[in-house]
Amino acid sequence: MADLGFTHVFRPGSHPGAPTLLLLHGTGADEYDLLELGQVLVPGAALLSPRGRVDENGANRWFRRLREGVFDVDDVIARAAELADFVRAATAAYGLDPAATAAVGFSNGANMAAATLLLHPGLLRRAALFAVAAPLQGRPIRPVDLSDVSVFVGAGVADTVTPIDQARLLADQLRECSATVQMHEHPGGHGLPPEVLNRARQWFAGAVS
Known part of the structure; x- marks a missing residue:
C-alpha cells in the first residue's frame, strides 16, 4: 500500500452511505489507536487512520509545540x-x-482536525473532537x-x-464561521468517558441518517 505521504491504515466501509472516518490519534499513539473507536462510533464506516509525522522525543504528534500547551502555530x-x-x-x-x-x-x-476545519474549508463535513484545544493560538x-x-x-x-x-473558545470560533456545534462538557479530565462516547454515537447517528 502506498503511504500517500503518511503511514496509514485504510479499512473499507461495509455500510452503503456511511461516511469515511478520518481518525487522528493523540500524542504518543499511532494509526492503530482509534480504529476500535471508529468502529464503535459509526459501525460500517470506512476508516482512514494516518500516523502523525512529528516526532517529539519518540512520541508521534501532528505538529510541534514550543512547550506544554503552547503550539508552534506556523507548524x-x-x-x-x-x-x-x-x-x-x-x-x-x-x-x-x-x-x-x-x-x-x-x-x-x-487539535489537528480543528485546524484543518478552519484552514481548509470544504474538506471535512463533520468532526467529533475530544479533549480539544483551539489550535491557532493568538492568530486571527x-x-x-x-x-x-x-x-x-467533548471536553x-x-x-x-x-x-x-x-474547547469553549474553539466552539465559539467554529460558530462564528457558521458551523453547527454540539458541545458536551463532562466532569472528568483528559479522556473520553462512556457518557461522551455514547453522546457522540448518537450525534453521528443523527448526522448520517
Missing part, C-alpha cells in the same frame, strides 16, 4: 496543509466520496464559510492538559 498551519493533501490523495486512491469525510480526533489529533481566525459543517465537541471541565476554556 500547525503547515501540517494541516499536508494532512489536507493526504486526505485528497486518499479519497482519490480509495475511491471515496469527498463529500462524506468526517474527522474523529483525540487531544493532539482533535480567517472568515470561512462552515455553514455545511457539523461538529461535536472535561477538570482537564488539566487541555483547559475547558480552550
Whole structure:
C-alpha cells in the first residue's frame, strides 16, 4: 500500500452511505489507536487512520509545540496543509466520496482536525473532537464559510492538559464561521468517558441518517 505521504491504515466501509472516518490519534499513539473507536462510533464506516509525522522525543504528534500547551502555530498551519493533501490523495486512491469525510480526533489529533476545519474549508463535513484545544493560538481566525459543517465537541471541565476554556473558545470560533456545534462538557479530565462516547454515537447517528 502506498503511504500517500503518511503511514496509514485504510479499512473499507461495509455500510452503503456511511461516511469515511478520518481518525487522528493523540500524542504518543499511532494509526492503530482509534480504529476500535471508529468502529464503535459509526459501525460500517470506512476508516482512514494516518500516523502523525512529528516526532517529539519518540512520541508521534501532528505538529510541534514550543512547550506544554503552547503550539508552534506556523507548524500547525503547515501540517494541516499536508494532512489536507493526504486526505485528497486518499479519497482519490480509495475511491471515496469527498463529500462524506468526517474527522474523529483525540487531544493532539482533535487539535489537528480543528485546524484543518478552519484552514481548509470544504474538506471535512463533520468532526467529533475530544479533549480539544483551539489550535491557532493568538492568530486571527480567517472568515470561512462552515455553514455545511457539523461538529461535536467533548471536553472535561477538570482537564488539566487541555483547559475547558480552550474547547469553549474553539466552539465559539467554529460558530462564528457558521458551523453547527454540539458541545458536551463532562466532569472528568483528559479522556473520553462512556457518557461522551455514547453522546457522540448518537450525534453521528443523527448526522448520517
